[in-house]
Structure formats: structure tokens, C-alpha cells
Amino acid sequence: MIMERFGARLSKAIAARGSLCAGVDPHPGLLRAWDLPEDATGLERFALTATEAIAEHVAILKPQSAFFETYGSKGIAVLERVVELAREAGALVLLDVKRGDIGSTMAAYTAAYLADGAPLAADAITVSPYLGFGSLEAALTAAETSGRGVFVLARTSNPESAGLQGTVTAAGRTVAQEIVDAVAERNAGTAPLGDIGVVAGATIGRGELDLNRLNGPILAPGFGAQGATAADLRALFGAGSPAVLAASSRDILRHGPSPSALREAVFRVRDSLRD
Numbered sequence: 566m567i568m569e570r571f572g573a574r575l576s577k578a579i580a581a582r583g584s585l586c587a588g589v590d591p592h593p594g595l596l597r598a599w600d601l602p603e604d605a606t607g608l609e610r611f612a613l614t615a616t617e618a619i620a621e622h623v624a625i626l627k628p629q630s631a632f633f634e635t636y637g638s639k640g641i642a643v644l645e646r647v648v649e650l651a652r653e654a655g656a657l658v659l660l661d662v663k664r665g666d667i668g669s670t671m672a673a674y675t676a677a678y679l680a681d682g683a684p685l686a687a688d689a690i691t692v693s694p695y696l697g698f699g700s701l702e703a704a705l706t707a708a709e710t711s712g713r714g715v716f717v718l719a720r721t722s723n724p725e726s727a728g729l730q731g732t733v734t735a736a737g738r739t740v741a742q743e744i745v746d747a748v749a750e751r752n753a754g755t756a757p758l759g760d761i762g763v764v765a766g767a768t769i770g771r772g773e774l775d776l777n778r779l780n781g782p783i784l785a786p787g788f789g790a791q792g793a794t795a796a797d798l799r800a801l802f803g804a805g806s807p808a809v810l811a812a813s814s815r816d817i818l819r820h821g822p823s824p825s826a827l828r829e830a831v832f833r834v835r836d837s838l839r840d
């Protein structure tokens with residue numbers, strides 16, 4: 566059975582549960598802070614505790630693949646459990662894998678993350694367009710036809726991103742704006758919201774990106790541990806953007822391992838975004 570389009574599913578999830586995208590990032594430092602061993606058993610306890618506490622209260626959960634890959638096949642098995650548990654709790658899953666390669670290899674990543682029945686199939690993934698926007702075609706098409714989504718890195722939250730992504734091209738736009746415009750073209754005419762999103766850090770400067778024609782979701786990391794606030798998000802993206810997902814990982818996870826403390830942290834952040 567074909568799923569409803571991702572843009573529509575995400576819009577409903579945000580209306581029901583708010584716009585927080587909670588991250589599951591099992592950093593070694595957090596494992597230590599939770600008194601867990603820095604091995605696959607610690608990873609499992611951390612990731613499952615966080616997912617069980619958080620997933621039912623957020624629209625979308627964002628496991629960071631890198632921290633699972635660290636532990637090899639055991640880590641990937643834990644990631645599969647996280648995806649499954651989040652689904653059972655009614656959250657969408659955005660797998661943060663930032664894949665980007667030549668087209669033929671992108672097709673293999675697409676089979677891994679955006680195909681029905683794949684062990685790591687997610688509702689959406691993050692991808693990098695820096696081998697050319699066209700190289701992402703397999704992932705974009707698979708997402709649009711299978712009820713899934715893709716978030717394309719445009720202007721990332723890290724300070725080093727400005728050099729490359731802020732470069733002005735011969736067309737007189739920044740590289741980041743060219744990515745936003747390519748995504749907007751893809752989303753044109755899709756209601757209520759396109760399936761292809763962009764990543765635009767909550768830490769970037771006001772007015773750097775014109776997102777008016779995007780008609781798609783915006784993943785805004787940088788909120789919380791990287792310093793951006795709810796007020797920054799409002800100033801950057803305004804009320805006009807229909808689906809701005811404020812991504813926060815460490816700032817919530819540091820409240821564990823108590824499930825109730827994790828939940829309280831989610832409620833606080835979620836409420837601050839609603840105000």
C-alpha cells in the first residue's frame with residue numbers, strides 16, 4: 566500500500582505534536598554522563614531509553630546514524646530497533662545520514678533508506694547536494710513516489726559552512742540559495758506541503774536565505790546545544806514558514822537517563838516553540 570505523501574504526513578504530525586524534531590545522538594560523553602559503558606550495550610541502553618521516553622511526544626525523531634555506525638553491525642542493529650520503536654510510538658523518523666554520491670551510488674543509498682521493506686527504511690533522510698543537485702535524483706524520486714521525504718543540506722548550522730555554502734555563484738545567488746531554489750522548483754504545486762525539505766541552521770544570519778517559495782519543510786538544527794533559541798528561530802523563519810522543525814539533541818539528552826526528566830525536557834522545549 567502506498568503511503569500518503571510525506572509533506573502531508575509531516576503537516577499532520579506537526580499539528581498534533583508540535584514542531585520539535587528530537588535527536589537521538591548517543592555521544593560517548595553522554596553515555597559516560599548516563600553511567601553507561603562506551604560499547605554496544607551502553608549504546609543500546611541509551612538509545613532505547615531515549616526513544617521510549619521521547620518518541621511518543623514528538624512529531625519526528627532524528628537518530629544520528631554516525632553514533633550508531635561507530636559500533637559496527639551491533640550499532641546498526643540498535644538503530645533498526647530505534648526506527649521500529651519510534652514508529653510504534655507514532656513518530657515519524659528522519660534518519661540523519663547526510664548521504665551524497667554519484668547518481669548510481671545514490672541509487673544504492675536510496676534502496677537502503679527509502680525503499681519499502683529495507684531494514685533501515687525511514688520516513689525521511691538527510692542528503693548532501695555537494696556532488697550536484699542532479700546526483701540526488703534517485704533519492705528525490707523514490708521519496709516522492711513512496712510517501713517519504715528528503716532533507717537537502719542548504720546552509721548548515723556549523724560555523725565552517727559559510728565559506729562554501731555562502732559563496733556567490735555566477736548566477737548572483739549563494740550556493741545555499743541555489744539549493745533552496747532547486748528544492749522549491751521540485752516542490753512547486755504540491756499541497757499541503759512538498760516532500761523535499763532543506764536543512765537551514767538556526768544559527769545562520771537573518772536574511773541569508775529566501776525561503777518564501779520553498780513550499781517544503783525546513784530542518785533547523787543548531788537550536789539548544791549550538792546556541793540558537795526559539796526567538797532566533799522566529800526571527801529567522803517567521804510565521805510564514807509552514808513547517809520549521811527545530812532540531813535539538815544534546816540539550817534534551819543531557820537530562821537522562823531518567824525517562825521522566827527526558828520527557829520534561831521535551832515538554833519544556835516543545836512549549837517554548839509553541840509560544
Ligand SMILES: O=c1ccn([C@@H]2O[C@H](COP(=O)(O)O)[C@@H](O)[C@H]2O)c(=O)[nH]1
Nearest residue numbers: 629721722766786787790791813814815
Ligand atoms: O546543519 C546541520 C545539520 C545537521 N546537524 C545535526 O543535528 C544534530 C544537532 O545536535 P545538537 O546536539 O542539538 O547540537 C546533530 O545530529 C548534527 O549532526 C547539525 O547540527 N547541523
